[in-house]
Amino acid sequence: MEYAKMLYSNPRGIGCNKCHGEKGEGTIISQYTLKGKTVVLEAPNITNLSKERFFHALTTQHKVMPTYFLTWQEIDSLYYYVSSEVKK
Template sequence: MVLLLEADGSFITNEEYARMLYQNPRGISCAKCHGEKGEGKVLSTYVDHGKSHSIQAPPIYNLSMERFKKALSRKGRLMPQYFLTEWEMAHLYYYLLTQNPDYNKNKTKGKKHDS
């Protein structure tokens, strides 16, 4: 068995680490509330005084880096406060960008294809 190391000596790539944080229940598991690709989802529905309401986690794949970082460190909200390093926040942010359909569409624009 051969294990390949990244140039920095790690066993996984930066993208794999970010995906693990995002999706793994033992990571911070953003996917549980915000969906597999950061699209957001309904967390719960309830009825109050005969009216139906829902609690929703918003889409996060299209936030600016500044708003993304604020959301991760804000106290007193439904979402727990996370204590991530700048490196972890940046890699999570860029991982989410790759999940954004508009990002992927724009990334392929302008590429020349051999015909």
């Protein structure tokens, strides 16, 4: 658990907590106006996803979220961390 927590706030690169919040609850990263419309850039809540979806998200490329090169053990730890926080 301690290891997973450490990994969540300091994986290789930028911490997941910077965008998804301390417990994976999701945050608004940024908000801007484009052609008179307000655009909200949000990082989703990741605390109640299926393991498949979580793994998929961390092994593919995204527009906003950086691509990480984590081992499956690391992804497993992260999944354990964000998922277990919900139950407490």
